[in-house]
Amino acid sequence: MEKLFHSVTLLLLFLGLLFHGGMTTYMKSQDESEEWGYVQVRPKAHMFWWLYKSPYRVENPSKPWPIILWLQGGPGASGVGIGNFEEIGPLDTFLKPRNSTWLKKADLLFVDNPVGTGYSFVENDDLFVKTDEEAATDLTTLLIKIFNRDERLQKSPLFIVAESYGGKFAVTLGLSVFKAIQEKRLKLILGGVALGNSWISPEDFVLSWGPLLKDLSRIDENGLQESNKIALKIKQQLENGKFVDATNLWSELETVISSRSNNVNFYNLLLDSGSDSVALSTKETRLFREISKKRYSNYLSSKRLRFSPGGNGDLSSLLNGPIKKKLRIIPKNVTWGGQSDRVFDVLEGEFMKPRINEVDELLAKGVNVTVYNGQVDLICATKGAEAWIRKLKWEGLKTFLGKDRTPLYCETEEHTKGFYRSYKNLDFYWILGAGHFVPTDQPCVTLDMVAAITHSPATQK
Template sequence: MKRSVAHLVIMCFIVSFTNGETKTVRSNSDGSEAWGYAEVRPKAHMFWWHYKSPYRVEDPSKPWPIILWLQGGPGASGVGIGNFQEVGPLDTFLKPRNSTWLKKADLLFVDSPVGSGYSFVEEKNLYVKSDEEAAKDLTTLLQQLFDKNKSLNQSPLFIVAESYGGKIAVKLGLSVFDSVQSGKLKLHLGGVILGDSWISPEDFVLSWGPLLNYVSRLDYKGLDLSNSLAEKIKKQIKNGKFMEATETWMELESMISSNSNSVDFYNFLLDSGMDPLSLTTSEEISRKENRILKKYSRYLNDLTSLSDVDEGDLDTLMNGVIKKKLKIIPKDLVWGNNSSDVFTAMEADFMRPTTEDVDELLAKGIDVTIYNGQLDVICSTSGTEAWVHKLKWEGLKEFKNMKREALYCGNDRATRGFTKSYKNLHFYWILGAGHFVPVDEPCVALKMVGEITKSPPKL
């Protein structure tokens, strides 16, 4: 199947494995890291990488949180993209990232579903075919990592997902909840965080034409064509024809690209190929550079002395320096930032909505946070609001009637976004950001994560 330009872009600790899988550890102190493989099913190997924050605060009243980062795709690499291009300690030039989410939590990156990034299967029929199967594998991973490790299972785990990863995250949230309730998993679920997430494909495709017409990237002819294909997708989804809906989705994307002079589906202010995620996501390090370098010295190790980093190219980095550092990646495995094999295996589930699962999370009392970038197309804010307003959750009416609060960064009083919360539903509107909120608006994204995880302040 031809890969679409908008395949959605869609986490690690010291632990002993009993299934023969490999793990590597760097130091036991704050700022340590560990990584390894977990055999989540026979011949299906999931790679994980955990960073223990150098900002960690030991406060029994407010335990230091852990963020499990799920990338999109399906088939994109959280160990690569989320780690080096979005929220990890280092950027693709192996320079410290000022806006790393390690300032608010430990970070646990995984390459999921198996077949993504450094994860692999020994036989191709072992790829997962549904979000539910992907969530089951992740639950198995969490059981192996958390159950026998008190420093992990006593900290709240926040499942943070971007793009298609959101569909898997809601399934994982329910799976974790059930596994904890039944005693099969020892951890405290802090909440599920959905960033620009592909929860309701129908609502998103219906939003594309009106949004792009309103911002002048489509004319009325393009709007009519977009609406016509979106309605076709809506009907296909209603009739359970999800494979056909995926094919029509591709047709719709192609039509929009042709009629908008290749608008970037991740940011409507840009043309395709101009997305900021392809650029370095590091912030300029000024007078704080020495202090930051010291904090991340354990992560840097001897990486910066190696010379095969090609101008921040992620593929070169992951298949070169990082693969050498990790030492346990199979020699014949080539890291890729999105696996077409994984996407193809999950094609029948791609357009299936998971709105009802969000309702179930809320009904169980699990905290659900939604954040969305103002400039995103693929998972537009208007599409996200549309599926949220369809929820059957008992608090929805009160949530909709609440007034939003403005978001700022530091002493800057420019409005960076808005937020509102009612009971266990929270929504963040992030201004000036596209699909990749932590890249486009790192300051407000970091502030948001601190509010969600309730990270104890550094003393």
């Protein structure tokens, strides 16, 4: 009888926390510090989200507590998994508290975007998004479902913060959100868009790889000539609108760079990555592509092991085990994966397209835009980011470029941690000693940066 009572209690608790709002499934933790659910953004296309409410919240009428929407890259990488447990969420992959969680400065909203990523799923393969704009439309539908029902959330400014390819999603989403707010379809305050090591202009990044590595003695003159030759072909293909061909050459260029540099790590150029000798011996485009996609997850795995030698902390085991069990609403036939190859392949025609014009549109509309870059990232090198910034047509660009940088420090440390430049609604942060994953490489100065971007009233470090 006691077991039966316990089972009934759990069932009632489950039913009390599970809501079906038309096209949504929504749950809360018992203490209401977490919310999560699915939104059917289109018929048979389901997007998963997870919101953490900060225990560090400070109530300040003149400086509202912010919410950060984190968008992962890939495309097809899981924000609910990678951004949350690997980078900025409350717990790490060993389910231990993270001292540098961004919850110290804001509430955190993670999504698995686009559909087909992580826990998000489609019932028909035809429903995968094929453009960044389609992804933005789905995300806007998600935000409408989450924010329009909750007046408390509507009082907090939303900051869209992205990493890597997520930056392209962020700028298209920023414009979509701005329009939805104007049309009164979406009830939220758009605080700004922040682009972390973001793939905004692939052309500028691939053109930067060879010269940067040559200056650092990682490749020689022969390697520079070979890489520049391919990079210029990519530039020509982009000018001719051959975007799929450009994506294929991008992965080939990565392979050449790896060969000429003795396997430099694309996410931290001070490190080596594993050997790509199998790919180098077979000139197959598809094999080049597979190697390029695996570099992302392989680097995260090796990074985790460096910080926790002898540990496991396997993200896939975590998300398909304890976390899936906790969430309770993930369909049995949905297996979490860190990088969806299917999502990447469907977006292959978008992958190399630039989104500089969208950044210009956001700036022209008065939206706050922040760009931050890790000093030792290669895939989205600072050299490339500075190049696309100079292509902006924004009226304040000349003044912005002419301003001196301000050095950044962290707490009582004397060493320079970065530099900062700002003019009107454009900010740029140079984060020293950081690679592609800035929050994990330089957590202290990054937290200070987040507080500045969001105007967080929090004072805790």
